[in-house]
Amino acid sequence: MTKQVLEQLETPALLLDPARMDRNIERMRNQARRLGVTLRPHVKTNKSMDVTRRMMETPEGPITVSTLREADYFAAHGVKDILYAVCIAPNKLDHVMRLQDQGVRLTLILDSMEAARVLAQCAHEAQRHFELLIEVDSDGHRSGVNPDSGELLSIAQFLEAAGIPVQGILTHAGSSYDCTSTDAICAMAEQERAAAVHAAQRLRAAGIACPVVSVGSTPTALFAERLEGITEVRAGVFVFFDLFMAGLNVCGVDDIALSVLATVIGHQREKGWTILDAGWMAMSRDRGTARQPVDQGYGLVCDLDGRPLEDLILVGANQEHGIMAHRSGKIEGALQLPVGAQVRILPNHACPTAAQYDHYKVLGPGHEIEATWPRISGW
Numbered sequence: 001m002t003k004q005v006l007e008q009l010e011t012p013a014l015l016l017d018p019a020r021m022d023r024n025i026e027r028m029r030n031q032a033r034r035l036g037v038t039l040r041p042h043v044k045t046n047k048s049m050d051v052t053r054r055m056m057e058t059p060e061g062p063i064t065v066s067t068l069r070e071a072d073y074f075a076a077h078g079v080k081d082i083l084y085a086v087c088i089a090p091n092k093l094d095h096v097m098r099l100q101d102q103g104v105r106l107t108l109i110l111d112s113m114e115a116a117r118v119l120a121q122c123a124h125e126a127q128r129h130f131e132l133l134i135e136v137d138s139d140g141h142r143s144g145v146n147p148d149s150g151e152l153l154s155i156a157q158f159l160e161a162a163g164i165p166v167q168g169i170l171t172h173a174g175s176s177y178d179c180t181s182t183d184a185i186c187a188m189a190e191q192e193r194a195a196a197v198h199a200a201q202r203l204r205a206a207g208i209a210c211p212v213v214s215v216g217s218t219p220t221a222l223f224a225e226r227l228e229g230i231t232e233v234r235a236g237v238f239v240f241f242d243l244f245m246a247g248l249n250v251c252g253v254d255d256i257a258l259s260v261l262a263t264v265i266g267h268q269r270e271k272g273w274t275i276l277d278a279g280w281m282a283m284s285r286d287r288g289t290a291r292q293p294v295d296q297g298y299g300l301v302c303d304l305d306g307r308p309l310e311d312l313i314l315v316g317a318n319q320e321h322g323i324m325a326h327r328s329g330k331i332e333g334a335l336q337l338p339v340g341a342q343v344r345i346l347p348n349h350a351c352p353t354a355a356q357y358d359h360y361k362v363l364g365p366g367h368e369i370e371a372t373w374p375r376i377s378g379w
């Protein structure tokens with residue numbers, strides 16, 4: 001059977017450039033190797049076995065997930081070592097136990113005495129063993145207990161007394177996304193490392209072994225200069241990268257492996273607008289680059305070979321309409337693409353853009369579609 005080519009696809013469609021993806025994976029793998037830590041890839045960006053298989057160290061993992069739906073899906077494909085890196089809620093414990101019953105070693109996290117009490121009660125009533133990390137806050141970004149607090153020790157001691165051994169510490173320096181220079185990202189990586197190691201040392205001083213010390217975000221993982229005291233790094237968006245990461249100088253625009261194929265459906269020539277069939281449903285509403293020095297609108301427009309086109313971006317987006325125009329607003333001499341012409345649009349943020357689709361169209365040589373890789377969504 002002859003393969004489909006890009007020009008034959010119905011749009012919008014989510015395209016994956018596997019050569020770029022493989023290069024991105026290799027870069028992260030080399031960095032983890034250099035730093036002497038295990039790479040526990042976060043699969044929340046890709047949610048696809050075909051992608052994750054290429055990121056994992058072994059067919060059984062380890063991986064990090066952001067939903068139990070991801071845990072179900074990857075477990076059904078044979079992955080056994082899974083870290084669920086969102087604080088556990090009581091109404092998810094039945095689901096957790098179902099996963100354990102399938103032979104999954106599912107590690108949970110929590111950052112409060114309330115959650116610790118619920119877990120201890122469940123462990124007691126159901127006669128269960130749980131693998132657990134305590135989340136610490138290394139940057140004031142989101143969740144986690146203060147690594148210097150009494151609360152950290154009280155939670156750990158309570159869990160140990162309840163027969164739930166604390167496996168270790170987890171932190172995620174999400175503030176790395178707000179850094180404005182490479183030096184600042186390096187400093188954030190060191191802050192993340194130091195906070196996690198400090199918390200682990202405090203637990204060890206209290207007699208808790210704490211074998212796991214887990215850190216990571218894509219920027220801090222790639223820019224960490226040393227990771228002494230850390231056992232594993234988690235990162236996810238690096239597999240595809242996106243315009244936000246390029247805006248942080250964590251990657252180049254030509255490292256971005258994900259794009260949305262769209263078609264010209266009309267014009268407002270007096271305004272310099274070309275209307276595409278890819279609006280915010282196709283790109284997501286993420287406007288993360290609006291707070292960076294170069295605002296990429298709803299995405300950067302490229303030709304079918306993935307080369308950026310004359311500074312064209314999606315300046316606006318409705319549900320199914322994208323408005324393509326010159327970044328500067330210039331009307332004269334703007335590129336004229338006829339109705340039916342196709343373009344590729346690089347996303348601001350790979351995770352929400354990919355989440356709009358149920359499969360990837362994988363690019364081969366000469367605009368061929370090599371494969372269709374399914375992906376999951378939901379909870």
Ligand SMILES: Cc1ncc(COP(=O)(O)O)c(C=O)c1O
Binds near residue numbers: 085171236
């Ligand atoms: C707990 C946790 N770890 C790791 C990551 C991976 O970070 P990134 O998406 O920058 O690769 C995330 C992302 O949100 C996360 O929430």
